[in-house]
Amino acid sequence: MNYIIRVILVWGLFLIGATGFAQSKIRVVCIGNSITYGSGLANRPQESYSAQLQALLGVGKYEVLNFGVSGATMLKKGNKPYWNTAEYQKALAANPDLVFIKLGTNDSKLINRPMMVDFENDYRDMVRSFVALPSHPKVVLLLPVKAFSEEKFGISGSFLKDSILATIRKLAYEEQLPVLDLYSLFADKEALFADKVHPDAVGAGLIAARLHEFIGTKTKNVNVSDKMKDVAVKESSFYGYEALSFLFNGRDARIVKPKRAAPGMPWIWRARFWGHEPQADIALLERGYHVVYCDVAELFGNKEAVGIWNDFYAYLQKLGLAKKAVLEGMSRGGVYVYNWAAANPSKVACVYADNPVLDLKSWPGGKGIGPGSKKEWSTFLKDYGYQTEEEAAAFSGSPIDKIKEIVKGKYPMLHVCGDMDEVVPIAENTLPFAEKIKRAGGDIRIIHKPEGKHHPHSLPNPQVIVEFILKSSK
The missing domain is CATH 3.40.50.1820 (Alpha/Beta hydrolase fold, catalytic domain)
Known part of the structure; x- marks a missing residue:
């Protein structure tokens, strides 16, 4: 009997390792650019919004993974497509339960404007690439935070507001996806942006708190x-x-x-x-x-x-x-x-x-x-x-x-x-x-x-x- 139990345990461990599907914690994946990555933060491993979200959730039930890439675009033909990064592949391989996507800021750059006609479809393709995973994760769209500049790092605050936000909301409507308005959350918080584009540790904490609130809010399907x-x-x-x-x-x-x-x-x-x-x-x-x-x-x-x-x-x-x-x-x-x-x-x-x-x-x-x-x-x-x-x-x-x-x-x-x-x-x-x-x-x-x-x-x-x-x- 003991021999049989040991065989079952060994095979169980083998299958878990082979498939990667068994995970004891709820896996949260943060997709994004330099703001997700934590550029400019003195202690990125602890101050990025994904790290602060992990601290708020605790280590017992959740695992939060940061797959931010500085300068990344949603556009497949952008100047630095997130699609071509190792982080994107790692995010897919993580087989997450919950995905927060925060891309679009770098797509506002002048160099990427000619490709903006593809932004919605490229975004939709990324959403569906995660939804199709064996874990069938919930995907949440995050509106980019406000950029308080028209030229810093090539990012246009006005184009972000007038074009990017509307497109993301349109996608959220058509795909029936949750969308969180981080833009308004920072509308009066310019003091938290030393370089006009990247929020400081306090700002990252505000993002973490909003995501934490979303995760903790009990809701139900009602029509x-x-x-x-x-x-x-x-x-x-x-x-x-x-x-x-x-x-x-x-x-x-x-x-x-x-x-x-x-x-x-x-x-x-x-x-x-x-x-x-x-x-x-x-x-x-x-x-x-x-x-x-x-x-x-x-x-x-x-x-x-x-x-x-x-x-x-x-x-x-x-x-x-x-x-x-x-x-x-x-x-x-x-x-x-x-x-x-x-x-x-x-x-x-x-x-x-x-x-x-x-x-x-x-x-x-x-x-x-x-x-x-x-x-x-x-x-x-x-x-x-x-x-x-x-x-x-x-x-x-x-x-x-x-x-x-x-x-x-x-x-x-x-x-x-x-x-x-x-x-x-x-x-x-x-x-x-x-x-x-x-x-x-x-x-x-x-x-x-x-x-x-x-x-x-x-x-x-x-x-x-x-x-x-x-x-x-x-």
């Missing part, structure tokens, strides 16, 4: 489309994610699906200006949130608008989305989210408002220090049934008039505001609103942009907004 047989749906790409466009009660409506949904099916409700400054929406899609929209322009949050949203909310519940919504209101969108929240306090997880209109007499009324809008004020008068300016003077249906109803929901609020907002003055909107909210026991935080005007909305790096939402809607 809301399966429950939408009652409407005609048009599919398109929203920054690499599947967007479903349809009519709801005659109104333009949209639902963007994450690649995989987070537990509880959380979602963020964009009130107005679909697709404008979408970085927070994209970051939440990465983390398994749905993004939804239902057009109620231009009703200025009146009873009809709230009623349409009530019906849309009920529809989203049939699709299985979470009971509580994350509300996002930019500019006049602030009126919509807060008026709906005032009518539905128990259905709100949190509110993110950005230079929001909170007093319709300020905008579009122009009754204070702001210019207002005569055209939009005329629409407002019709929406609320006012015949004269004198009648409108008694109006009390703005969010700033509904503090008691708003705080009843006990949800946190975050406002991002330009202190120099010339269209929706903060002194007539967020500041008095926040003061009243606090006096009523509500929870509100303001992020001030000291030199900020009404545009642009949001923040180049939405991380602080995302962290607020993740914490508030958990």
Whole structure:
């Protein structure tokens, strides 16, 4: 019996060594260029983002392998194709379980522009070369980090932004692959780039932390489309994610699906200006949130608008989305989210408002220090049934008039505001609103942009907004 057991063990070890398929740890492979390799870091073996990711994951369950090559391109005909490197062959031979691909920065060089027509297909070929491995790994696309130069090392920051990012997102949509936005993560981090291209050890740590968060996020396959047989749906790409466009009660409506949904099916409700400054929406899609929209322009949050949203909310519940919504209101969108929240306090997880209109007499009324809008004020008068300016003077249906109803929901609020907002003055909107909210026991935080005007909305790096939402809607 002992002899038989020894024979079985010997043959088992032989087969493991011969095939290489048996591995006790989850093998993570990092494909990339000099940023992946760790160029410029004082202690590359410990400070590269792959090394820092290994430290975050620990050595018990995961093995992280760095196959970065300085100067490498995704283009097969580029000036230094990753395809021709020993590291590429080693990465394939590693038979990984998870592959992070971070290429594209060097493809922005002028010398490689004539071959850019092949970039998407070359990228697709590389993805499929890994997917076809016996281990069938999950492949994750990483958008290149921002380059703060137009010429350093021949790399063009503007070409990277305007061409490379869009192509990678298109591929992510077509191949249904996860894509992580490292570009926005570094949009406000120029101080971490001594040479304008390569992040320092702290920057590498930010990449490692984002990959670690992705690995640790629990998600599941959910397809809301399966429950939408009652409407005609048009599919398109929203920054690499599947967007479903349809009519709801005659109104333009949209639902963007994450690649995989987070537990509880959380979602963020964009009130107005679909697709404008979408970085927070994209970051939440990465983390398994749905993004939804239902057009109620231009009703200025009146009873009809709230009623349409009530019906849309009920529809989203049939699709299985979470009971509580994350509300996002930019500019006049602030009126919509807060008026709906005032009518539905128990259905709100949190509110993110950005230079929001909170007093319709300020905008579009122009009754204070702001210019207002005569055209939009005329629409407002019709929406609320006012015949004269004198009648409108008694109006009390703005969010700033509904503090008691708003705080009843006990949800946190975050406002991002330009202190120099010339269209929706903060002194007539967020500041008095926040003061009243606090006096009523509500929870509100303001992020001030000291030199900020009404545009642009949001923040180049939405991380602080995302962290607020993740914490508030958990």
